[in-house]
Amino acid sequence: MLTHQQREEFAATGLLPLPQSIPAAGALRMADRIQEYLASEESVRRNADAEWKAEHPVGLQPLNRAGTFDAVATGSVPLALDDLWGGDGWHRPHHWGRPLVTNSVPGAQWDVPTTGWHLDIASDRLGDPPVITVFVILAPLQPYGGGTLIVSGSHRLLHRYDAEVRQGRYLNRTCRRVLGTRHPWLAELWANEPDPDIDRRQRFLQEGAVLDGIPVRVVELTGEPGDAFLMRADLFHCSAPNGRAEPRMMLVKSCAPST
Numbered sequence: 001m002l003t004h005q006q007r008e009e010f011a012a013t014g015l016l017p018l019p020q021s022i023p024a025a026g027a028l029r030m031a032d033r034i035q036e037y038l039a040s041e042e043s044v045r046r047n048a049d050a051e052w053k054a055e056h057p058v059g060l061q062p063l064n065r066a067g068t069f070d071a072v073a074t075g076s077v078p079l080a081l082d083d084l085w086g087g088d089g090w091h092r093p094h095h096w097g098r099p100l101v102t103n104s105v106p107g108a109q110w111d112v113p114t115t116g117w118h119l120d121i122a123s124d125r126l127g128d129p130p131v132i133t134v135f136v137i138l139a140p141l142q143p144y145g146g147g148t149l150i151v152s153g154s155h156r157l158l159h160r161y162d163a164e165v166r167q168g169r170y171l172n173r174t175c176r177r178v179l180g181t182r183h184p185w186l187a188e189l190w191a192n193e194p195d196p197d198i199d200r201r202q203r204f205l206q207e208g209a210v211l212d213g214i215p216v217r218v219v220e221l222t223g224e225p226g227d228a229f230l231m232r233a234d235l236f237h238c239s240a241p242n243g244r245a246e247p248r249m250m251l252v253k254s255c256a257p258s259t
Helices: 004-013 024-038 041-046 061-065 070-074 076-085 154-160 171-182 184-189 200-207
Strands: 015-018 098-102 132-137 149-152 209-211 214-220 228-232 248-255
Touching: 004 015, 015 076, 024 041, 024 061, 024 098, 024 248, 061 098, 070 076, 076 132, 076 228, 154 171, 154 214, 171 184, 184 200, 184 209, 200 214
Parallel strands: none
Antiparallel strands: 015 228, 098 248, 132 228, 132 248, 149 214, 209 214
């Protein structure tokens, strides 16, 4: 299924887009089901008395357990994972996807975050990824609409400094320290006090950089209902605020090889 170009792109960036991995109508039905559940008495009760959860509603596990998102298994995501790991080479989930919902916050200004940058796992395997995170867009997702932000190519940087990273006690803190001390571009990305004279959208989303000969850039996941992305779990990524009126609705699922 995957072309040579797609394989090269995934190896270089750690990110693979799969447009229309499931039909748009099916994805929109999943989004509608999330909205219905968020309006239910059970969901309202779960999110009561917790104002911060209005931005990121919680308690959506019943949708997953009910098989609401299992149609993902009929699309191109499992086929792509078959190509990467082999048909019997990965653990197929019982249910697909955990819903991610991000609502806009009135008056908030969108910018590239300085906090929250992390890896899900560190690996010394530059070839086959140890874990792949799958994202599926359920409702139209425009730029600055809350889509996950990913530093493409950062898994290759991590591999360069793997020995130093593994000496640290705390994975993400150590990774940021080791790479930030060597590359000002990364240090500014997650700086505690960002330079007010730097246009962060321009520098990180548009320009990117070349670090140790490796092209890197912050990529914002955007697209149409049914679009999917495969992401190596050893890429730096973070959640983003929603600067649009419409809620961000995506699914996320981690998949791992069987060996």
